[in-house]
Amino acid sequence: MTVSRRGVLMGATAAAIGGAGVVGVRGAGQATAQQAEAQQAGAEREPVEFTWWGNHAWQIRCGKSVVLTDPWLTRFHTGTYSAEGADPATRIVSKPAVIDRYVTTADAILVHHAHYDHLPDVPYIARKTKATVLGNETHLNLLRALRAPSDQLSQVTGGEYLPFEGFTVEVYKSLHSCGGKRHQFAYPGTRPGAVPPKPRTIADLVEGGTLAYVLTIGGLRILSLSTAGFDPGALRDLQVDVVLAAPGGEPGVTDRLLATLKPVKTVIATHWDDFDQPLDKPAVDWGGLTKLRASATAAGSEFVVVDHLKSVTF
Ligand SMILES: [Zn+2]
Numbered sequence: 001m002t003v004s005r006r007g008v009l010m011g012a013t014a015a016a017i018g019g020a021g022v023v024g025v026r027g028a029g030q031a032t033a034q035q036a037e038a039q040q041a042g043a044e045r046e047p048v049e050f051t052w053w054g055n056h057a058w059q060i061r062c063g064k065s066v067v068l069t070d071p072w073l074t075r076f077h078t079g080t081y082s083a084e085g086a087d088p089a090t091r092i093v094s095k096p097a098v099i100d101r102y103v104t105t106a107d108a109i110l111v112h113h114a115h116y117d118h119l120p121d122v123p124y125i126a127r128k129t130k131a132t133v134l135g136n137e138t139h140l141n142l143l144r145a146l147r148a149p150s151d152q153l154s155q156v157t158g159g160e161y162l163p164f165e166g167f168t169v170e171v172y173k174s175l176h177s178c179g180g181k182r183h184q185f186a187y188p189g190t191r192p193g194a195v196p197p198k199p200r201t202i203a204d205l206v207e208g209g210t211l212a213y214v215l216t217i218g219g220l221r222i223l224s225l226s227t228a229g230f231d232p233g234a235l236r237d238l239q240v241d242v243v244l245a246a247p248g249g250e251p252g253v254t255d256r257l258l259a260t261l262k263p264v265k266t267v268i269a270t271h272w273d274d275f276d277q278p279l280d281k282p283a284v285d286w287g288g289l290t291k292l293r294a295s296a297t298a299a300g301s302e303f304v305v306v307d308h309l310k311s312v313t314f
Pocket of ligand 1: 176
């Protein structure tokens with residue numbers, strides 16, 4: 001790890017931008033619901049299509065149901081994966097013309113944390129699609145400050161079981177990844193209470209706490225993690241079919257994740273691309289993919305890498 005001239009821990013920034021987890025103990029009722037859904041999953045599977053828009057931006061579709069995770073497509077230049085690190089004074093922009101090329105409909109938007117590579121396009125996409133937006137108090141306050149439609153925002157904390165038409169969402173408390181000698185991540189902080197001033201720079205978009213989600217759609221159970229960090233207390237023995245897993249974080253974190261969950265059939269790499277590179281070109285690995293693949297393979301999981309704008313169907 002090196003400290004850039006901007007005082008940002010380099011490897012830590014990259015790892016810190018890329019890593020996820022959970023807190024909270026599942027109650028018996030929730031476990032029962034999960035088991036019932038798992039049984040149902042085996043009986044009634046429908047094709048579920050995952051389309052990757054880079055970073056942790058996924059469109060997950062089954063029939064007419066569409067769920068988006070941290071949909072960020074604008075990709076203004078930040079220098080996050082450069083030797084100098086990201087400039088905290090970088091202005092936030094959201095470009096509808098870019099978003100409109102890819103985003104058509106959505107029923108729900110799952111906000112995992114509030115960093116600049118996750119949140120800035122959510123207000124426009126929410127308004128365009130009329131989707132319900134799930135996030136914690138800080139995520140939603142920052143979205144309100146960015147002029148998101150307030151009546152579509154649903155505040156969650158972890159522990160919720162939310163049935164939608166065509167899918168269900170379970171919310172888990174989580175942790176952002178950290179890294180470096182001092183185990184840091186970029187722009188920590190929260191914005192509880194009153195709506196803060198409108199965020200203008202990437203440093204204004206504090207992490208705000210991290211959530212994880214289990215989306216059950218088409219009979220497939222998908223754990224979505226926006227960074228490599230996770231909380232074993234919350235995910236212990238969780239049963240899912242697919243994990244969206246990010247590289248980076250502390251050494252061995254993905255090995256611990258996969259040992260915490262019940263055996264997972266498929267690991268799909270997420271948040272592995274350098275997002276200063278264009279979305280309409282093949283993704284450029286920022287350097288974490290090899291380790292992620294090794295962890296998935298060692299755990300006996302199928303490892304899947306999807307390129308920019310490509311889809312995979314399960
Ligand atoms: Zn982050």
